[in-house]
Amino acid sequence: MNLKELSLMLGLSQTTISRAINGYPEVNEETRQRVLKAAKETGYRPNRAAQRLATGKAGSIGLIMPVSPDHASDIHFAEFQGGLAEVAIEHDFHFVIMPARVEDEQEAIRWLVASGSVDGYYLAYMRENDPRIAMAQSLSLPFIVHGRSYGRATDYAFLDVDNEGAFYDATRFLLQLGHKRFALLNGPADLDFAFRRKQGTERALAEQGLALDPAHIRNTFMGDEQGYRGMKEILSGPQRPTAVLCASTVLALGAVRALNEARLKLGVDVSLIAHDDELPLLKPENFSVPLTTTRSSLRQAGKRVAERLIAMIHTGTDMQPQQQELWKVDLVVRSSTGPAPAAD
Structure with a gap:
């Protein structure tokens, strides 16, 4: 099936068919779906080289x-x-x-x-x-x-x-639960989303006269191993935090491993909130202790x-x-x- 044959079969111009397949807005949805259905049923595929010559687009x-x-x-x-x-x-x-x-x-x-x-x-x-x-x-x-x-x-x-708003809300929730000592396992410091998440956390703490301890902040690539190492280092300090914010469920996976090694019970000794990107291979509800999250896909x-x-x-x-x-x-x-x- 070529474009000319598909055009004759549907009673539509070749231009209309091309525009329907390529998503041009001037083709109404009913026509677009009709063309797509016929193309699928007949096995029609646009000729890439011809399409590029005709439209000037690389696709x-x-x-x-x-x-x-x-x-x-x-x-x-x-x-x-x-x-x-x-x-x-x-x-x-x-x-x-x-x-x-x-x-x-x-x-x-x-x-x-x-x-x-x-x-x-x-x-x-x-x-x-x-x-x-x-x-x-x-x-x-x-x-x-x-x-x-x-x-x-x-x-x-x-x-x-809204990274700042997400971590502001998460921090306020933990403050309402009575937490005062916070840790932040964040993404790389030079990235905008990490800056805004830290800003949201600090804003919520400042409203209660509190501040993040620099010793309790880690900026790293968001991997399991980085979360584990960062959490382990923070727990080894003199003032253990009772609340932890993680910029990713992947970081949280490592952080939870470090908390388990330290025999700290999640949700009791330490509370943790992770940013949940709805990762299909790492669902927060499937952790041994289901994670509280700021959800975004x-x-x-x-x-x-x-x-x-x-x-x-x-x-x-x-x-x-x-x-x-x-x-x-x-x-x-x-x-x-x-x-x-x-x-x-």
Whole structure:
């Protein structure tokens, strides 16, 4: 089945069929679904080379995969990519993935744009006053940011989680339970989300005349081993915290291991709240003591970023009513949190 044959079968122009398959907004949903159903039933697949010549589009989304000899595979990156891939498949888009170290990311983005191999791309792992945004704004292709960059104007399309609000609410909940000594196992200090989570924690503590002890803060790659080491170091100090905030359930996995080794009972001796990205292989409700979490789905964020980016590619603009999306986070209370120990 080729495009001409599909056109004759459906009684639609070849242009309409191409636009329906590629997600152009001017094709109504009923027609789009009719075309997609017929394409699936007949096994029709657009000819990539012909499609690119006809539309001037590569049919690809670009992304930079951060790499570092110090970091293992990142489950959070993989989960976000899973959501992005779901939507890309629906719209028949491919990925062009370019690995790059932090210091080479700007050059990698310039290469992607200049190569003509992508129609748009997204930026992630944002940092304070991130120079990649200004650079992306100077280039010719649509882009969207997953996250935000603290210290610069939000004059760009983004989708972010309210990281400050999430950790502010989590800290306030623990304060209401009587906790006063807190620890924070956070992501890398140079990343925007980690900065905002620390800011939310400190704001809630300051309202009660309290402060985070610098000895109780760890900024690391968000892995199991890092959570274990960080928690073990903190527990070895003279003033053991009774409340712990973890920037990821992966960090919490290691932290719980350290607490178990120290024979501390979760939810009784120490309360713990983790940021839950709904990771399918690490569900907080399946921990031996189910974790209280601030809930946010990386997969759903990946899907939404892909939807908006593909819309921008087809229309030349972000057609969403709001360029900046800031997702609120729910606090889900389970057994890992309880009143502060009586002695405290």
